Every structure is written in C-alpha cells, then in structure tokens.
Amino acid sequence: MTDRFSFHLLGTDGGARRGEIRLPRGAIRTPAFMPVGTAGTVKAMYPDQVRALGADIILGNTYHLMLRPGAERVARLGGLHVFANWPHPILTDSGGFQVMSLAQLRKLDETGVTFQSHVDGSRHVLTPERSVEIQLLLDSDIIMQLDECVRLPAEEAEVARAMRLSLRWAERSKRAFGERPDRAIFGIVQGGDVAHLRIESARELAAMDFPGYSVGGLAVGEPQAVMLAMLETTNPVLPADKPRYLMGVGTPDDIIESVARGIDMFDCVMPTRAGRHGLAYTRFGKINLKNARHAEDSRPLDEASDCPAARDYSRAYLHHLFKTDEMLGAMLLSWNNLAYYQALMAGIRAAIDERRFEDFRRTTKEGWERGDLPAAA
Amino acid sequence: MTDRFSFHLLGTDGGARRGEIRLPRGAIRTPAFMPVGTAGTVKAMYPDQVRALGADIILGNTYHLMLRPGAERVARLGGLHVFANWPHPILTDSGGFQVMSLAQLRKLDETGVTFQSHVDGSRHVLTPERSVEIQLLLDSDIIMQLDECVRLPAEEAEVARAMRLSLRWAERSKRAFGERPDRAIFGIVQGGDVAHLRIESARELAAMDFPGYSVGGLAVGEPQAVMLAMLETTNPVLPADKPRYLMGVGTPDDIIESVARGIDMFDCVMPTRAGRHGLAYTRFGKINLKNARHAEDSRPLDEASDCPAARDYSRAYLHHLFKTDEMLGAMLLSWNNLAYYQALMAGIRAAIDERRFEDFRRTTKEGWERGDLPAAA
Numbered sequence: 001m002t003d004r005f006s007f008h009l010l011g012t013d014g015g016a017r018r019g020e021i022r023l024p025r026g027a028i029r030t031p032a033f034m035p036v037g038t039a040g041t042v043k044a045m046y047p048d049q050v051r052a053l054g055a056d057i058i059l060g061n062t063y064h065l066m067l068r069p070g071a072e073r074v075a076r077l078g079g080l081h082v083f084a085n086w087p088h089p090i091l092t093d094s095g096g097f098q099v100m101s102l103a104q105l106r107k108l109d110e111t112g113v114t115f116q117s118h119v120d121g122s123r124h125v126l127t128p129e130r131s132v133e134i135q136l137l138l139d140s141d142i143i144m145q146l147d148e149c150v151r152l153p154a155e156e157a158e159v160a161r162a163m164r165l166s167l168r169w170a171e172r173s174k175r176a177f178g179e180r181p182d183r184a185i186f187g188i189v190q191g192g193d194v195a196h197l198r199i200e201s202a203r204e205l206a207a208m209d210f211p212g213y214s215v216g217g218l219a220v221g222e223p224q225a226v227m228l229a230m231l232e233t234t235n236p237v238l239p240a241d242k243p244r245y246l247m248g249v250g251t252p253d254d255i256i257e258s259v260a261r262g263i264d265m266f267d268c269v270m271p272t273r274a275g276r277h278g279l280a281y282t283r284f285g286k287i288n289l290k291n292a293r294h295a296e297d298s299r300p301l302d303e304a305s306d307c308p309a310a311r312d313y314s315r316a317y318l319h320h321l322f323k324t325d326e327m328l329g330a331m332l333l334s335w336n337n338l339a340y341y342q343a344l345m346a347g348i349r350a351a352i353d354e355r356r357f358e359d360f361r362r363t364t365k366e367g368w369e370r371g372d373l374p375a376a377a
Numbered sequence: 378m379t380d381r382f383s384f385h386l387l388g389t390d391g392g393a394r395r396g397e398i399r400l401p402r403g404a405i406r407t408p409a410f411m412p413v414g415t416a417g418t419v420k421a422m423y424p425d426q427v428r429a430l431g432a433d434i435i436l437g438n439t440y441h442l443m444l445r446p447g448a449e450r451v452a453r454l455g456g457l458h459v460f461a462n463w464p465h466p467i468l469t470d471s472g473g474f475q476v477m478s479l480a481q482l483r484k485l486d487e488t489g490v491t492f493q494s495h496v497d498g499s500r501h502v503l504t505p506e507r508s509v510e511i512q513l514l515l516d517s518d519i520i521m522q523l524d525e526c527v528r529l530p531a532e533e534a535e536v537a538r539a540m541r542l543s544l545r546w547a548e549r550s551k552r553a554f555g556e557r558p559d560r561a562i563f564g565i566v567q568g569g570d571v572a573h574l575r576i577e578s579a580r581e582l583a584a585m586d587f588p589g590y591s592v593g594g595l596a597v598g599e600p601q602a603v604m605l606a607m608l609e610t611t612n613p614v615l616p617a618d619k620p621r622y623l624m625g626v627g628t629p630d631d632i633i634e635s636v637a638r639g640i641d642m643f644d645c646v647m648p649t650r651a652g653r654h655g656l657a658y659t660r661f662g663k664i665n666l667k668n669a670r671h672a673e674d675s676r677p678l679d680e681a682s683d684c685p686a687a688r689d690y691s692r693a694y695l696h697h698l699f700k701t702d703e704m705l706g707a708m709l710l711s712w713n714n715l716a717y718y719q720a721l722m723a724g725i726r727a728a729i730d731e732r733r734f735e736d737f738r739r740t741t742k743e744g745w746e747r748g749d750l751p752a753a754a
Contacts, residue, residue, distance in 0.1 A: 041703045043705070077693050308423075312462055314459075323446070324416045331704070
C-alpha cells in the first residue's frame with residue numbers, strides 16, 4: 001500500500017522496459033494494457049471479468065462521461081470507481097480527442113474548445129482547467145492534460161501550431177492540477193509525423209517535469225513504420241524514470257513493437273470493438289467468426305486458452321450467435337479478445353523479466369504468421 | 378444418475394406440488410422455472426451464470442433453431458447441449474406457437490403447417506412428425522407435441538376445432554416419438570377459455586398416457602382470472618403422477634398462483650426481455666431503471682440479494698447504462714431478473730416442503746404490494 005503515485009523501472013531488455021506504477025488504489029504492472037471503459041463500462045464485460053483477466057487499470061473517456069451522466073453527478077455518486085464498480089486505478093483522457101472526432105460545431109481557440117454534444121446538441125466548453133476539474137470530479141488516478149490532436153496526413157505548419165498550443169495547455173493543465181501526490185497528471189507529446197516537432201514537444205514537456213508522459217497523435221491514419229519511427233525519435237528525449245503511455249494503440253503487433261521501443265502503457269478499443277463485430281484475436285492471428293466457413297466448425301477458438309470464451313464454445317456456435325445478432329456473441333468475443341490482449345501483456349512482462357523479449361517477439365509473430373488452420377475435412 | 382425419465386411427487390401443500398423430474402442429464406426440482414434460450418442462448422447471459430442461479434433446465438425454441446442454424450446442423454455439431462454449452466436438461470417447444478406469431482404466409486391444414494421464415498422468406502413445413510424429428514435432432518430431453526394455439530378472445534367453434542386438431546396431432550406426435558425411455562414427450566392441453574373444451578382436451582390426452590402434460594393456449598391475452606380458472610378446471614383431470622407444465626407463463630404472480638393450482642413447470646421470456654428493456658424484478662415489485670428518478674440513487678436494487686447484479690451496482694449506474702444503451706445494462710438486469718425468478722422458485726419449493734406455502738404466498742405478495750421505497754432525501 002502507498003499513499004502516493006510512483007513509477008519504478010524494474011528492468012530492461014533491449015529497448016523494452018519492465019516497471020510498476022504504484023497508486024493508493026493499487027499497482028499497475030507495466031507494460032500494461034488498459035481496457036477502455038468509454039462511458040464507465042468496458043463494453044459487454046462485467047468489471048470483475050475485466051479484473052480477472054489481469055487488468056490493473058482501465059480507461060474512462062472524459063468526453064462521454066462529462067455528457068452522460070455528467071462529472072458533477074459522478075462526483076456526487078462517489079466518483080467513477082464507485083459508480084462503475086471498479087475499485088482499482090482508472091486513467092482518464094482529457095476529452096479533447098473525442099471532441100475533435102465526435103462533437104459538432106467545434107470552435108477551438110487559445111482558451112479551449114467549445115462544442116455541441118453529439119447526444120443532444122447541448123453546448124459545452126472544455127478548457128485545460130475544466131478538463132482537469134472534470135477528471136478530478138471523476139476521481140481519476142491518472143489524468144491527461146488537454147491537447148489538440150491533428151489527424152495525419154497534415155501540413156507541418158498545422159502540426160506545429162497544434163503541438164505548441166498543446167504545450168501551452170500542458171502548462172495550464174499542470175497548474176490546474178496542482179500538488180496531488182496521490183495521483184498523477186501526464187503531459188502529452190504531439191508533433192504528428194515530424195521528428196523535430198516531436199523532439200521539441202518531448203523536450204519542453206520534460207522540462208515541465210510531469211509525473212508521466214503520453215505520446216498522442218499517433219495511430220491516426222499514418223503507416224505503422226511512421227508511428228514506430230516517431231517513438232524512436234521521442235522516447236530517448238523523455239526521462240527514463242517516468243512512465244510512457246502510447247495513447248489509443250493498438251493492434252497486438254503495434255503493442256509488441258512499441259514495447260520494443262520503450263512504451264509502458266497502452267489503451268485501445270480494438271479488442272472490445274472487434275469482439276462486438278465478430279472478430280476474434282488469437283495466438284494464430286485474427287478470425288472473422290461471421291465467415292460462413294465457421295458454420296460447422298466444432299473447434300473452439302483456442303483449446304489451450306485459460307479463457308472460457310476461447311475454450312468452451314465452438315466456432316460454429318460463435319458464428320451462429322453473430323448470424324442471429326445474439327448479445328452473447330459480443331460478450332464472448334470481447335472476453336476472448338481482452339483475454340488475448342492481457343495474456344500478450346503478461347507474456348511480454350515475463351519475457352522482459354527473463355531477458356528473452358526478442359525471442360518472445362519472434363515466436364509471437366510466428367504464431368500470427370502461421371495463421372488459423374482450417375478444420376480437418 | 379438414471380437412464381430414464383421419471384417424475385416423483387415428493388409432497389403437496391394445499392394444491393401446490395413439490396416434485397422432481399429425473400433425466401439422464403440431471404434432475405429438475407419442481408416447481409421449476411425454465412429460462413428461455415430462444416436461439417440456443419439465454420439472452421445476455423453466460424450459460425454458467427444461468428446454471429449458478431439454480432436453473433436445472435432451459436428451454437429452446439424449435440422454430441428459431443430449425444431456421445438458424447438448422448436442426449440437422451445442430452445434430453452434426455453434437456446436439457443442442459454441446460452446441461450451447463449447456464450439459465443439463467433441455468426442453469424444446471414444438472415450433473407451432475412461433476410459426477403462428479412470427480412466420481409469414483402460414484397455411485395450416487390437417488397435415489401440418491407450411492410457412493415462410495421471417496428471417497429469409499424460405500419455405501418450411503412443420504408436421505407433427507417433423508416437429509418431433511427436429512426436437513430429436515436437437516437432442517431435446519423433453520419434447521412437445523405440435524399443437525395449434527388460438528389467441529384469445531376467439532369463437533368457441535374455432536377454439537374447439539384447434540383443440541381437436543391438436544388432439545389428432547398429439548397422437549401422431551406420440552407415435553413419431555415412439556419408445557424413448559431416456560426422454561419424454563408431453564401432450565398439450567388446449568381449449569382456450571372454454572372449460573368443457575379444456576376438460577375434453579385433458580381427458581383425451583390423459584387417455585393417451587403421456588409422460589407429462591403441458592397446458593398451452595393461456596396467457597395469450599385473457600385476464601389472469603380466466604387463466605387461473607382454466608387451471609382449476611384442467612388440473613384435476615390430469616394424472617397426479619405426471620408433471621404439468623404451464624407454457625409461456627409468466628409474471629411472478631402468475632407463477633405463484635399457478636403453483637397454488639398444481640402446476641410444476643414454467644417458462645417465460647419475461648425476466649430476460651424485461652431486463653433488456655430496463656425493468657428489474659425485485660422482492661418489492663418492478664422497478665423501471667429508465668425512469669429519471671433513479672439518476673442519482675446510489676442504492677443497489679436489493680442489498681440483501683445474493684446476486685451481484687442486484688447488490689453491487691447502484692440504480693444510478695444502471696440508469697446510466699440504459700440511457701447510454703450500454704450492453705452491460707441488459708446483462709445486469711437479465712441476471713438480476715433471472716436471479717429473482719429462481720429465488721422465487723427456491724422459496725416456493727422450500728415453502729411446500731415445510732408446508733407453509735400459504736404463508737409464503739402471502740408474505741411474498743406483501744413485499745410486491747409494499748413496492749419500492751424512494752431514496753432518502
């Protein structure tokens with residue numbers, strides 16, 4: 001037990017880092033994958049299932065929660081942990097990313113961003129100060145500064161403008177956050193796909209001495225090679241003794257490659273969103289259960305998995321559940337996919353501990369490349 | 378363990394009966410509530426949750442399963458128990474009821490019923506013989522004869538015609554079923570709201586010596602008093618040493634009143650369907666979680682319940698899940714409602730065992746009548 005936020009780098013293997021974040025609500029083993037609980041629920045999952053799969057922390061979306069049920073309401077109900085029945089650490093984003101992707105009639109200036117709710121058209125203002133206030137009302141353990149994320153490709157001047165605005169918002173966010181040793185605020189590196197802008201952003205943020213650093217504005221349309229090049233550019237500039245969180249990433253391959261380049265934390269809707277659409281992640285790559293070839297396949301997704309969803313239901317049954325739009329299909333594949341992601345993270349952590357990360361990376365990719373085998377005739 | 382179907386009447390208390398059905402796949406404690414697994418899944422529930430709540434048997438719908446994934450396909454995949462990951466007993470209906478309510482371009486004659494699938498318009502024929510064949514392909518433990526169910530109100534002549542057709546189909550169904558001591562076929566009493574037709578139907582079926590009897594064609598639009606009067610008319614005609622199943626019923630009050638009149642088995646979509654629509658069953662009546670009055674109510678549905686869905690989540694959170702169309706809302710309320718139904722059945726069984734059923738009936742109704750209390754101001 002601890003009463004303060006801290007990060008402990010436990011070991012490295014090449015560029016990969018093994019660590020632990022400590023918080024009053026619990027420890028986070030890194031590299032960590034954070035399931036996304038958009039509106040206070042990891043979709044189609046009970047919270048104790050999410051926990052049992054090995055999640056030490058989940059993510060909540062400030063944009064969604066500020067609209068419904070509202071930050072002040074969550075605070076009156078005891079905070080997001082009580083509300084969502086998740087007593088373990090929670091990280092919240094700033095809301096900025098989803099304002100840009102979901103809200104209507106956005107107007108952004110130096111002060112912040114004004115927008116209309118995509119739910120009911122109501123008008124809202126998000127400033128760096130208000131974003132921090134909302135995240136504190138939610139009782140978030142790890143808070144993000146408000147930033148502006150530019151979709152790629154974009155003009156360098158536009159990327160530079162948004163990055164420098166994000167730096168000014170970083171300072172305002174940090175000031176609004178104040179001294180709160182029991183939790184943390186992360187600064188967010190921006191700079192698009194422009195190496196010198198990424199370096200400038202990381203250097204300026206490091207000078208502000210944040211408890212942790214996020215890398216934002218990646219996996220927004222650029223090729224994986226560009227994303228990884230930006231990590232190689234950025235990470236050496238960030239202090240080694242602070243955690244690094246790559247926002248919104250990604251595929252299993254994105255994760256393993258980003259760990260190799262020194263990233264400690266990830267979040268992504270992919271496992272649950274793909275699960276709701278019939279796509280299963282396995283050791284042998286992705287399987288689309290909607291495909292007719294599974295209609296009479298009595299094999300489970302992975303008989304060697306610890307997860308009942310992967311082990312105890314036939315592909316034929318899963319196919320049937322998606323053909324008939326039965327909720328259990330989404331429930332089982334979300335479960336399977338989060339189980340796969342967390343097993344991948346556990347494998348990564350064990351491999352770094354034992355200094356065999358390169359071997360783990362190679363054999364894991366060999367599994368994906370082997371692909372799914374057809375059912376015996 | 379047993380290799381044959383049998384029914385054991387363990388005791389009575391007034392008109393209420395306590396019994397046990399034994400089957401190779403397990404015993405069914407009666408009075409029993411059978412959750413409905415329409416298309417091979419009790420909606421929004423994992424099968425092991427359904428089991429843990431105390432369900433000894435679930436129901437599968439022949440109409441849905443014959444269309445998707447198809448009876449022959451289920452058979453090739455090892456039967457419905459293997460397919461749906463439910464190794465315990467399964468009862469199937471005949472398909473007739475849903476042909477009448479869901480299918481298009483129905484044509485019914487002495488032979489059977491021809492219809493078009495509501496899913497893809499494909500043409501199908503359901504005869505008494507084919508219905509039994511399908512149910513055996515599904516590997517059902519308790520099979521229903523094909524019958525014709527008339528919606529009420531209806532002309533007596535129409536009710537009589539359908540009842541007598543159902544009797545002729547009962548004979549054909551029983552012949553098609555043959556000698557299968559490891560499972561059972563039930564004849565179905567019809568006759569609408571006409572007492573002498575109900576008596577004729579029950580007497581004729583009893584003469585055919587079925588292993589069990591269903592009461593069909595009730596809870597199809599008539600007042601509860603009419604339904605209960607029909608049970609009082611019918612049940613004395615049915616052999617006391619065979620189980621009696623009231624099809625598609627019903628509310629908790631319907632169940633307790635029907636148990637009082639000698640019914641042993643029930644099925645109903647109500648707990649799961651209501652759960653998907655935000656309606657919770659509790660000891661203190663129904664609660665509509667969509668109602669705005671729950672938005673800041675931090676109380677759980679029932680802090681004294683054994684069910685995590687009733688105990689560990691606030692009404693405010695459940696309200697939020699339904700406002701935001703989050704799947705977890707349907708998952709939690711389906712769970713809560715099935716837990717409530719199974720707890721009601723367990724309470725009924727214990728009360729009959731201890732010959733205090735009348736007392737149980739009264740105190741249970743007092744709880745419903747007390748109603749839900751508002752949150753403290």
